């Protein structure tokens with residue numbers, strides 16, 4: 001579903017050129033919940049953002065659902081991005097719009113008429129169990145409710161892929177469980193492939209079936225979570241395999257294990 005091949009992305013900094021992502025190749029299959037973990041500054045968010053070309057790699061190839069994104073025209077890329085949803089740590093809702101208008105926004109851009117937009121918004125809000133907030137403004141919602149609205153918005157155009165950048169880092173553990181339950185649900189029921197950047201090992205244990213560990217811009221190891229014979233190489237992966245699955249109950253047991 002997603003092939004990243006030899007991705008390189010650097011930034012100019014006062015200290016010189018920084019290789020935030022340095023020759024990374026990964027393959028993500030349809031239906032995966034693929035975790036990208038690593039310490040702060042490892043390059044996780046930058047790598048995630050290359051998948052929809054929010055960050056254009058300096059070199060390397062990004063292929064999503066068979067299409068090489070860098071080769072598309074502006075219009076084709078806009079179209080293709082509709083099949084790649086994204087959510088963020090700080091939700092990125094438009095505060096001057098109601099929940100309805102936030103979720104309807106991508107549908108309007110996709111050219112849907114009013115009746116289609118209403119139907120689409122109602123469907124997505126009901127999948128996320130937040131239909132009762134349709135007329136509320138984001139300021140009146142809790143962090144967990146805001147993230148559920150953001151997820152509803154991200155799936156409004158029926159994407160094939162959902163990119164999640166630290167989706168639970170701004171909420172408490174109970175709310176994290178609720179958000180994970182909804183992410184697991186849209187993966188299972190709607191068949192949406194999920195890529196998730198997180199520093200929370202409980203989140204990875206609860207929903208990821210595959211994991212890549214990043215350090216200093218490179219992938220130092222990748223593995224399947226249900227491989228009980230796997231011997232972790234990095235410190236962070238060793239930690240990942242050690243502890244209990246805190247959110248297992250919320251997502252209905254180990255999702256892929």
Ligand SMILES: Nc1ncnc2c1ncn2[C@@H]1O[C@H](COP(=O)(O)OP(=O)(O)OP(=O)(O)O)[C@@H](O)[C@H]1O
Pocket residue numbers: 011012013018020038039040041042043044045046047199
């Ligand atoms: N636009 C930018 N300009 C300059 N440097 C950047 C830019 N974006 C990221 N970086 C740098 O690239 C490196 C990787 O950043 P990135 O945000 O991808 O890491 P991360 O693993 O997601 O870290 P965190 O968990 O702290 O967000 C960091 O050193 C960061 O400071």
